Amino acid sequence: MSNKRKKFDKLLQTITYISASVGVLILSLIVVFVIRNGVGLINFDLITNDYHAQFYNGGIDEVTTFSNTPRPNELATDDIYSEKWGIALRDGLDREGKPIIEVVFIAEDSPLYAMYDKNNLENTEFKIEVENIISSVKFDDKPSALSIYGAEYMINELDAENQFREIVFSSLGGGIRGSLITTLYTIGLTLIIALPIGIFSAIYLNEFAKKNRLTRIIRSMIEMLTGVPSIIFGLMGLAVFVPLTTRYTPATSANLISGSLTLAVILLPIIIRSTEESLKVIPDDFRFASLALGANNSQTTFKVVLPSALPGILTATRF
């Protein structure tokens, strides 16, 4: 073999190796990126908390009686306690590493229980609770005590006064509890809608339908659904399902049902195709034997074909 050809071979081989390694490397990089960025923020609170922190502005009328509770023993040494206001604060970090001030204890006779909701005066259940995050304490006659100055400063400023304008505090946000639940909810609802229709269609196409032109047209119409980009399905959901659901349900805009219906349409062709694949595997002998014994078509389908195809259908539709 000529030398030139050998060199050319080597070149092509190197190109293949390089592109294979580049492809896999870049793709692994994506996984690494997502894991590296996400893993630091994952903990149990992420799953149990709501995404949006709820902010409250607590105002207070003139305080006459203050708390008398002495510092409780269960507080850690670096928790700052104010005997006057009956509240203990702790410096902490949120999940993104920013400093926050957390309420760790409130005495039972704390005057802070007299606070009212400045945004909603009828809110009778309003109160500051342990695990709330205090973002600032605002006074009438001096600068606000912000959370970046730390818990000690905030307590000192509070102790020096008998009155404040408002305390801004919030629940702990940044979690995905809501999204997680609704995601599972949507998937469940989608499957409830899509699975029966998809599996029935596949059975009809594979077991009952005559092999004629109409069946071919129906098949190609279902196939066409797979080629439609997802944003078009989204537009269809907006144009069809959202008006439909807002008319017949109390919902006023895009909602869970319209979302599930849209997703169900996206899933339908996939379910139909994979179910058909598992039905095709069942040998025709089974069907002929059942028919020869006098069973009709639907009996054959339900008592012979489906039991043997069921494991296949279940694995095919687990996505």
Added chain:
Amino acid sequence: MNKTKKWIQEIKNKLHFNNKKEIVDFFVRLIFMISTIISASFIIIIIIFIAREGIKPFVTDNEGLGAVNLFRFLTGRVWLTGTTFQSTLYSVGFIIINTIYVAVLSLLISMPIGVLTALFIAKIAPKKLSSVMRTVIELLAAIPSIVYGLFGAGVILPFVYNFAKTLGIQSPGGNSVLATVIVLSLMILPTITALSEVAIRSVGKDIEHGSLALGATKTQTHFKVILTSAKSGIFSAAILGIGRALGEATAVSLVAGNAQNGPSFGIFQTTSTLTSTMLQGLKETIGLDYDIRFSVGIVLMIVILITNALLNYVKRKVGNVNVK
């Protein structure tokens, strides 16, 4: 008249059941048929409703604004001239060009890498390595596109921004043609690799052995025999890949920069695709500005159909060695 009577008689015959078994059979058949008709009708529902909403801007006077000019809509170079809700001067001409430009560029990048990776997995790599790589590729093909978008926003945008800076170009946060092309090519790479690999593996062993027996080296066989035999499968992979690139919305809108005029051919210019234009502010708008997005949807579907038809034509033209 006679015919109708005959039909009625036929239906009567069909609805006459001898026993319970036949009633059950009939209703089972009916339910299955109805589900099938429902499944099949969705494509028609999609077409009818999107067409109904999308044609509205061109035929009605849009609550006093006047109809949109179709020719101007398809050829213009600015998305919207004038103020929103007061102007009908929408056009997507430059966006169509942008979309095709971006999709073709990303296909040009990921096609060679994907096909050669597939060749490596199917023919060159040792069994264990190839099964690991195959798993990775299949995993990545199943990753939702928003994750690619996040990767683009988190890694590729800063990279493009810094790259432009070293060249002395001010890039708006990295949002550019280059970033979009990189994200899209990453996204269609697994699809192309997985499908090409199947095509390459299905090339008959006898062709390969024949080539080797004639004295060709392994590399020659791979490139000149196997890849050419798998041509049609590889073309199908390209068709699916470009379909995904054209229809991708979320990932693209995170990195494209939503240019309002164009077309943008420079790799550091911001761009916009049909999908990102549709998605941009979709939930915050009403009236004509909302309906026009459905028109963009129709344009997108037509673009995809034409591209697929074109690639299918090329696929038939380049011919096919018998694969099985």
